[in-house]
Amino acid sequence: MADYERGIAIAERLKDVQQLTRGLNNVAEAKIAGGDIQAALALYVRFRHELEQIGSPAYFRWLDVQEAAIAAAVGDWDRALELLRPALTHVETGGTHVLEGDARSTRGSIQYARGETREGVADLERGLEAARAVKDPQVLVPSLGSLADLLTREGRAHEARELLAEALTLCRDLESPYYTLALSLALPALDTDLREPLLEVFAPFGEKDVWTGVALAVWRGDRVAAAETCARCGARWQEADFRLPAAAQLRARGDVAAADEQRRLALAFYRSVGATQRIREADALLAATA
Numbered sequence: 001m002a003d004y005e006r007g008i009a010i011a012e013r014l015k016d017v018q019q020l021t022r023g024l025n026n027v028a029e030a031k032i033a034g035g036d037i038q039a040a041l042a043l044y045v046r047f048r049h050e051l052e053q054i055g056s057p058a059y060f061r062w063l064d065v066q067e068a069a070i071a072a073a074v075g076d077w078d079r080a081l082e083l084l085r086p087a088l089t090h091v092e093t094g095g096t097h098v099l100e101g102d103a104r105s106t107r108g109s110i111q112y113a114r115g116e117t118r119e120g121v122a123d124l125e126r127g128l129e130a131a132r133a134v135k136d137p138q139v140l141v142p143s144l145g146s147l148a149d150l151l152t153r154e155g156r157a158h159e160a161r162e163l164l165a166e167a168l169t170l171c172r173d174l175e176s177p178y179y180t181l182a183l184s185l186a187l188p189a190l191d192t193d194l195r196e197p198l199l200e201v202f203a204p205f206g207e208k209d210v211w212t213g214v215a216l217a218v219w220r221g222d223r224v225a226a227a228e229t230c231a232r233c234g235a236r237w238q239e240a241d242f243r244l245p246a247a248a249q250l251r252a253r254g255d256v257a258a259a260d261e262q263r264r265l266a267l268a269f270y271r272s273v274g275a276t277q278r279i280r281e282a283d284a285l286l287a288a289t290a
Contacts (some may be wrong), residue, residue: 001028013051021059025066032070033179035210037038037234040070047246061087065099069106077110077273091130101131101139105146112150121150126162130202137170138178143171145184152188164194168188171201182215186226187241195219220241223249224262240278241270248285 004027011020024047031040046065070085073128087103097103104127113118124147132142144167151160167185171177182202191196199219206213210229217226223246230239243266250259263282268280 001027004030007227017051017059017247021047021062024050028066033209037070037074041067041074044070055225057086061097062089062099065097065106069102072106072110072130073235073237075269075273077114080106081110094143094166097130098134100137101127101134101143102129104130105143109146109150112153113270113273113278115276115280117150117277121147121154124150137174137181141167141170141178141181145181145186145188148188160188161192161194162179162190164192164198168194168197168201170197177202177205177212179209179211182212183238186215186218187245190218190245214238214242218245221249227262227265236269237273240266244278244282244285246288247282 004023008020008023008027009105010016011023024043026046028040028043028047029045031037047063048060048067053061064083065087068080071080071083084103084107087097087099088107091097091100091103104123106110108120108123108127111117111123124143128147130138130141131140134140143165148160148163148167151157151163164185165219167181171181174181182198182205185198189198199216202212202216206216210233214226214229216221217229227239227242227246228235230242243262247259247266248260250256250262263286265278267282270277270282
């Protein structure tokens with residue numbers, strides 16, 4: 001971290017926007033990977049201030065997509081959509097953006113959760129096309145996982161499994177998986193025959209990376225622990241999404257009171273962000289497990 005800060009200071013003096021962006025992003029990613037989402041958000045404020053001194057629309061669009069994903073995770077969905085607008089307007093008017101897949105995954109997932117299910121799936125499908133063009137597992141695997149999640153919710157399990165199998169193949173070839181990969185696959189892989197192979201691939205990294213540890217907890221059946229870790233890190237959306245399957249698991253075990261508490265906590269978040277589709281899913285879960 002000290003090296004990062006020294007490098008950032010040098011880049012600031014030289015007005016080297018590429019290296020300044022690289023350094024600030026490295027620090028933000030380190031904070032997120034370590035589970036300190038609030039520190040990353042504070043750093044994005046500094047990041048934006050630095051870019052304002054230099055001025056660069058391309059770098060702002062890149063920062064906007066990065067920050068939007070974190071805004072979505074903490075529950076500031078309207079802010080996330082606002083941040084995504086410049087980058088997506090740029091690509092929809094003929095431009096290109098290396099993070100188009102990430103941008104569409106964030107926007108599409110919010111749209112779907114808010115009841116715009118057709119639009120959400122379409123956005124993620126376009127995002128996956130863009131991610132395939134980039135050919136970087138760090139970009140492609142989360143896009144595969146995000147779309148697989150929506151397809152699973154749509155009852156399109158066979159299509160979702162094909163995407164998960166592709167993601168598994170990519171992850172097997174990585175020397176050290178990026179911290180977002182396992183997390184993006186956690187829910188859609190939960191009830192498939194790929195859960196055990198994914199456990200095998202990611203298990204060696206669970207102690208090093210809090211988010212990989214969260215996915216491993218989900219796959220091993222400790223869904224409440226996964227949700228609680230997300231809560232401590234400030235990832236409120238992920239927390240809520242893990243609390244619903246935790247509620248189903250607890251009801252299946254006969255612990256109705258604990259299940260209702262998990263469902264209540266999830267619904268509190270979904271109502272705060274207008275996630276009408278998630279609320280319907282929670283109601284359906286209650287009916288199915290009553």
